[in-house]
Amino acid sequence: MHSPFLKWAAFLFALFHFYTNVFATMSELWFSAIHFGGFVALCALAANERRGEDDAGPSPLQYVINIALAVVAVAVPIYLILFENALYARETEFIWSDYLFTSVAVLLAIEFTRRTTGWFMPILILISLGYILFLGRYISGVFYFPGLNAETVLYRSFFSSEGMFGLTANISATFVFMFILFGSFLLKSGAGDFIVNFARCLAGRFTGGAGLVAVVGSGMMGSVSGSAVANTVSTGVITIPMMKRSGFPAKFSAGVVAASSTGGALMPPIMGAGAFVMASYTQIPYLTVIAVSTLPALLYFLTVSFFVNIEAKRLGLRPDQAGEHESMWNVVKSGWHFIFPLVVLVGLLVAGYTPIRAAAFAIAAVIVSSWLSPTPMKAKECFEATVDAMRTMMSTALLLVAVGLVINVVTTTGVGNAFSLMIVEWAQGNLLISLALIAFASLILGMGLPVTASYIVLATLAAPILFDLISHDALLAAIRAGGIPDSVQATLDLFGGDAAVALREMPLEMKQLMREELLSPELLTGMLLSAHLIIFWLSQDSNVTPPVCLAAFAAAGIAGTKPMATGVTSWKVAKGLYLVPVLFAYSPLISGTWPERLYIFFWSCLGLYAMAGLLHWRLDKALTPVTAALLLVSAGLLLWPPLSVYYHIAGALILLSVIFWQKRTA
Numbered sequence: 001m002h003s004p005f006l007k008w009a010a011f012l013f014a015l016f017h018f019y020t021n022v023f024a025t026m027s028e029l030w031f032s033a034i035h036f037g038g039f040v041a042l043c044a045l046a047a048n049e050r051r052g053e054d055d056a057g058p059s060p061l062q063y064v065i066n067i068a069l070a071v072v073a074v075a076v077p078i079y080l081i082l083f084e085n086a087l088y089a090r091e092t093e094f095i096w097s098d099y100l101f102t103s104v105a106v107l108l109a110i111e112f113t114r115r116t117t118g119w120f121m122p123i124l125i126l127i128s129l130g131y132i133l134f135l136g137r138y139i140s141g142v143f144y145f146p147g148l149n150a151e152t153v154l155y156r157s158f159f160s161s162e163g164m165f166g167l168t169a170n171i172s173a174t175f176v177f178m179f180i181l182f183g184s185f186l187l188k189s190g191a192g193d194f195i196v197n198f199a200r201c202l203a204g205r206f207t208g209g210a211g212l213v214a215v216v217g218s219g220m221m222g223s224v225s226g227s228a229v230a231n232t233v234s235t236g237v238i239t240i241p242m243m244k245r246s247g248f249p250a251k252f253s254a255g256v257v258a259a260s261s262t263g264g265a266l267m268p269p270i271m272g273a274g275a276f277v278m279a280s281y282t283q284i285p286y287l288t289v290i291a292v293s294t295l296p297a298l299l300y301f302l303t304v305s306f307f308v309n310i311e312a313k314r315l316g317l318r319p320d321q322a323g324e325h326e327s328m329w330n331v332v333k334s335g336w337h338f339i340f341p342l343v344v345l346v347g348l349l350v351a352g353y354t355p356i357r358a359a360a361f362a363i364a365a366v367i368v369s370s371w372l373s374p375t376p377m378k379a380k381e382c383f384e385a386t387v388d389a390m391r392t393m394m395s396t397a398l399l400l401v402a403v404g405l406v407i408n409v410v411t412t413t414g415v416g417n418a419f420s421l422m423i424v425e426w427a428q429g430n431l432l433i434s435l436a437l438i439a440f441a442s443l444i445l446g447m448g449l450p451v452t453a454s455y456i457v458l459a460t461l462a463a464p465i466l467f468d469l470i471s472h473d474a475l476l477a478a479i480r481a482g483g484i485p486d487s488v489q490a491t492l493d494l495f496g497g498d499a500a501v502a503l504r505e506m507p508l509e510m511k512q513l514m515r516e517e518l519l520s521p522e523l524l525t526g527m528l529l530s531a532h533l534i535i536f537w538l539s540q541d542s543n544v545t546p547p548v549c550l551a552a553f554a555a556a557g558i559a560g561t562k563p564m565a566t567g568v569t570s571w572k573v574a575k576g577l578y579l580v581p582v583l584f585a586y587s588p589l590i591s592g593t594w595p596e597r598l599y600i601f602f603w604s605c606l607g608l609y610a611m612a613g614l615l616h617w618r619l620d621k622a623l624t625p626v627t628a629a630l631l632l633v634s635a636g637l638l639l640w641p642p643l644s645v646y647y648h649i650a651g652a653l654i655l656l657s658v659i660f661w662q663k664r665t666a
Contacts, residue, residue, distance in 0.1 A: 003049060007383075007387050009042065010386070010390040010391070013039075013042065013390065014386045014389065016038075017035070017173065018181070021173075022360045030077070030084075031170070031174075032170050032173055032401070033076065033081070035169060035173035035401070036077070036397070036398070037073045037074050037077040038074075039397040039398055040073035041070040042070075042394060043398065044073065044112070045066065047062075048066050072108070076105045076108065087158075094154070102155070102158045106154070106157055106158075106405065109164055109401055109402040109405060112398045113125070113402040116395035116398050116399065117395055117398075117399055124406060125405050125406060129405065131415070133147055136413060142421050142422065143418050145413045157404075157405055160408060162404065162408045162412070163404050164401050164402065164405050167280070168404045169401045169404055170280075171277050172396065172400035172401065175356065176276065176277065176397075176400065178363075179270065179355075179359055180392055180396070181386065181389040182341075182345075182362050182363050183389075184386070184392065185377075185385045185389075186366050187385075188381055188384065188385035188388065189338065189366050189367075189370040189373070189381075190338070190370070195217055195220045195221050195338075198220075198331050198332070198335065210242045211305075211311070212305055212308055213242065214239035214240070214243055214257050215256065215305050215308060218231055218239065219267050220267070221235050221261075228261045228451070228550070228551040229550050231261035231264050231551075232258055232554045232555050235257065235261065236254070236257045236258075236261070239253075240253045243257075246317060248311065248312075248317075250559040251562075254552070254555035254561050255544075255552065255566055255569030255573050256570075256573055257555045257558075258551040258555040258566070258570040259304050259544055259570045260301070262543040262570075262577070263300045265451065265540060266300055267293075268293050268294050270342075274452060275290055275293070276355055277452055277456070278455075278532055281459060282528060284528065284529055286355050287349055292526070292590050293533065295598075295601045296533070296583070296584070298601070299583075300576035300580055301576075302576075302608060302609075303580075303608045304573055306608065306609050306612035307572075310612060310618060311616070313619075313620055337370070337373060338369065340369040341362045341363075341366045342362075344358075348362075367382065399453050400453060400456075403453045403456055406457060407456065407457070407460050410457075411460070423462065424465060429469070429504060431586070434465070434469055435585060438458065438462050438535065439538045439541070439578065441462070442541060442542070443541055443542060445539075446543075451536075451539045451540050452539075454539040454542065455536045458535050458538075459536075463532055463535060464508055465508070466531040466585075467528055468511060470527050470585055471515055471524070472503060475503060475515055475518060475519065476499055476500060478519060479503075479518065484517075484518065494506075523591060526591025526592070527590075527591050533590060534584050537577055537584075538581060544570040544571050545574075546567040549567040549570060551570070552566045552567040552569075552570040552571075572616075575615060576608065579608060580604075582639075583600060586640070586642065588600065588641075589601070589641075600641060603651075604638070606638050607634070607637075607651065608639070609655070610635040611635045611639070613631055613658075614632055619658065620659070621662050627661070627662070630657070630658050634651045634652070634654040634658070637651025638655070
């Protein structure tokens with residue numbers, strides 16, 4: 001968006017979103033439709049500004065087509081608003097205009113998702129629509145579906161709460177928009193430089209300090225930006241050269257920045273837009289989501305830091321090689337006001353304000369606090385920050401609307417239940433195998449979808465079965481403890497009376513009713529959140545896992561290294577993405593009390609250090625087969641939650657023995 005007209009159009013559209021979110025009340029369906037139509041129009045008009053390889057820009061025909069598409073996109077929400085009641089009355093008895101506008105809306109979603117994110121999502125939508133229309137009848141087994149007529153599919157795609165203007169579109173227009181706008185204002189105010197300087201001051205004096213600066217800086221920046229790729233580019237241009245100058249290999253430097261930037265979306269208090277999407281999707285309060293996410297996020301960044309520390313020891317780096325260090329006092333004195341908006345945001349949330357209103361006040365706090373710096377935000381800077389937010393929001397908005405078409409097919413056809421049954425059949429009720437299958441599915445989805453869309457699709461498919469497997473042991477223990485209601489006993493008798501057999505054979509809906517009778521609401525909330533956090537964490541892996549790892553590729557471009565080799569390095573450094581979710585499934589790290597969480601956190605820190613040494617094949621020096629075997633045993637004893645404290649102590653003693661032996665013989 002370069003022309004003044006398009007910038008002002010984007011700015012005014014952003015003001016409409018802000019006003020509607022904060023002050024006005026509007027039908028969610030209308031708001032979502034306007035949100036979609038406006039961003040399609042902006043995307044179409046922005047295409048007319050793009051230059052080709054010969055700087056000729058779009059052809060006259062393309063120019064006219066883009067303008068026509070923008071006009072049609074604006075017409076779609078107008079038609080919905082004017083004829084909503086008539087459309088509800090007609091339902092599936094469409095007239096020609098109903099066919100025209102509902103079909104055009106679906107085609108616009110497909111085309112502009114292709115323009116902004118590539119072919120993966122459009123192909124997925126076409127396959128989904130083909131499945132619900134006619135392909136399902138040709139598939140045997142659990143995925144058989146007889147098909148629906150075109151009117152029903154278009155009606156549900158256009159009007160239902162699972163369709164393109166349903167939940168995901170509303171999340172995009174409300175939570176995601178407000179926090180992308182907040183992040184844009186925060187970065188425009190100069191917070192990015194403060195974050196990097198603060199991280200350098202905080203971590204630069206330790207062994208491998210430049211690498212730790214990259215970890216801390218990328219983690220803090222990623223929490224605000226919400227995009228691993230944008231985070232990699234914004235911080236990597238500073239931290240990757242810094243790491244290279246301090247003695248780290250270029251490939252390792254790029255891998256660390258990509259892994260750290262990916263973890264930014266896991267770090268409270270903002271977590272990009274992920275926490276708000278999850279809160280809306282699960283109906284669990286936002287404060288609960290960020291509260292339980294703090295310790296796991298620290299575990300992830302500690303894991304990356306362990307790799308940095310071990311590599312620094314291998315290279316023989318010393319703290320004084322990390323670069324010049326500014327005093328903490330000078331850094332805080334020059335940028336303390338950047339902390340004020342975050343304090344306002346979290347404080348208002350704790351006080352009971354909705355996330356949307358809290359974000360609005362936090363944006364105002366950014367502007368106010370910027371006047372305490374040498375570069376205050378004036379009207380021009382606010383305008384540019386808003387336009388930047390709209391530019392960032394464009395692909396996200398179109399994608400989250402389009403993914404509603406896939407979710408509609410999943411919920412209408414019951415393919416989510418079929419997917420769950422498939423996991424149950426393949427995993428034979430084994431939670432660990434189920435986690436591996438879900439991780440593989442998330443990687444495949446992540447090759448074509450951003451993490452938020454990947455999380456939403458996978459949560460729709462796999463969250464119910466994952467929640468069922470996580471809560472199985474607690475439900476079984478409650479039944480065996482005795483004193484169960486007669487209704488529960490009657491249900492068990494229907495399946496032979498044996499609790500273990502009954503829980504394995506009864507439908508998910510029946511088990512859900514049983515859980516609500518026997519388990520506390522707090523425990524159920526924690527287990528549900530565990531299931532969704534597992535999926536959300538695993539959805540991040542596409543940023544750092546070959547063959548498609550966009551954050552790693554972006555870091556490779558800055559470092560001048562081979563993209564695929566950098567991807568392998570980032571995948572190794574980001575192992576916390578796979579190890580920590582296992583703790584969600586098998587321990588009370590999410591669902592337990594705070595003493596239980598801190599207990600798991602402490603032993604997990606030691607276990608992840610042992611695992612990092614094993615994966616890097618060294619601690620203070622290279623491992624031997626004997627020390628590697630000891631580290632493997634130590635990591636297993638420390639990380640496996642069901643074991644008693646005596647096993648954890650034994651694992652810690654083994655780890656300390658290996659460290660002591662290596663230091664003595666180094």
